[in-house]
Amino acid sequence: MTAIESDHEGLLALIGKDYYLDNLSKVQIASRYGISRFQVARLLDEARAEGIVHIEVRFPGNLDSIDSRALAEQLGVQKLVLTRTLNDDVLQRDLLAQAVATELMRNTKAGMTVGVSWSRTLDMAARHVTGLPRCEIVQLAGALPSSGNSNPLELVQRLGRVSNGTVWPLWAPLVVDSARTAAGLRQQVEISTALTKANSLDLAAIAIGAWGPGLSTVWDRVDNEVRQNALAAGAVAECSGRLISAEGRPVRSELDPRVLAVTLEQLKRTPTVLAVAQGAARAPAVRAAIAAGVVSTLVIDESLASALSGKPAA
Incomplete structure (x- = not known):
């Protein structure tokens, strides 16, 4: 057990090898390491989420029938990167993360x-980045409570180590309880410096969420009155806590001054914005983000591409 505790990532790799390569059952693996089969299942999920175990599944779909260049032109983005749609949410996110990292x-x-903003996909993408030239890395969004073991600060620090460059962390939550609290935090040098660095971005990576349950991490962190007021104000998309209407206009709800993150205006001034989104349900949100002028390269799965193109998914 001491060896297991001292090398947790090594354990994840060993269990992943036993299960995926050597075809051992979870019961057999549990017996080998002196743990329960439920712990084995949890560790296998963790190994995939951490990128220690990488699985690529290829199966028939309609990806080959989607002309990415034509769809990019139709949507008004410079580049469209497509991945297949998988039934496993973790594997799907990892597939998108690999494309973002590339x-x-x-x-x-x-x-x-x-x-770099934060999302579960972007966090996984940072783990797939194996090398970057020396550059500055700026955290674009404050932290949200997460059930996982990752956060925005760890994400940018990881990229900073890969690039051997300067990291500008944003030492703040993404959403605070009031506009007054947010204003006070913005006056702190460490926070104001990171927010100001977003004025001079050359490249940004963001995730597009839809303003609805299960489609935005911010939705789940605010009360129902805030949610409904934002909906009434026309919000359909969420990027780093910033809400966007279907027409691409910033939604000025009571949430906006409580957010500590890059603004839509800063993203619009950024030469290259790499945006990732998953699932057909986010199609209206993706269209809104594009209309807002904050998407240069779009990374999506085939089900979302089909919804955006108007073609039924296979």
Whole structure:
């Protein structure tokens, strides 16, 4: 047990190998390591979420029938990157994360200022980034309570180590209880510096959420009155806590002054914005973000691409 505790990631790798490569059952693995089969299941999920175990599943779909260049032109984005749609949510997120990581490594140049927001997909993407030229890394959104073991600060620090560049953390929550509290936090040097660095971004990576239950991490962190007021104000999309209407306009609800994150105006001034979204239900939100002018490269799965193109998913 001491060895297990001292090398948790090693344990995840061993259990992943036993299960996925050697075809051992969870009961057999549990017996081998002196743990329960329920712990084995949890550790296998963790190994996949951490990127220690990577699984690529290819199966028939309609991805090949979608012309990514034509759809990019139709949507008004510079580039569209498509992945297949999988039934497993963790595997789906990891597939999108790999595509985001590839685009980050491909587009980051030495001396750039790169901003990264936080989402579960972007967190996984950072784990797939194996190398970046020396650049500045800026945290674009404050932290939200999470059931996982990751946070925005760890994400940017991880990218900072890969790039050997300066990291500008945002030492604040994403959403606070009042506009007055947020205003006070913005006066702190560490926080104001990070927020100001977002004025000079060369590249940004963000996630697009839809303003609805299960489609935005922020939705679940505010009370129902805030949710409904934002809906009444026209919110359909959420990016780093910033709400967007279907027409692409910023939604000025009571939530906006309580958010500590990059603004839509700052993202619009950023030359390259890499945005990721998952699932057909986020199609209206993606259209809203594009209309807002905050998407250059879009990374999505085939079900979302089908919804955006108007074609039924296979």
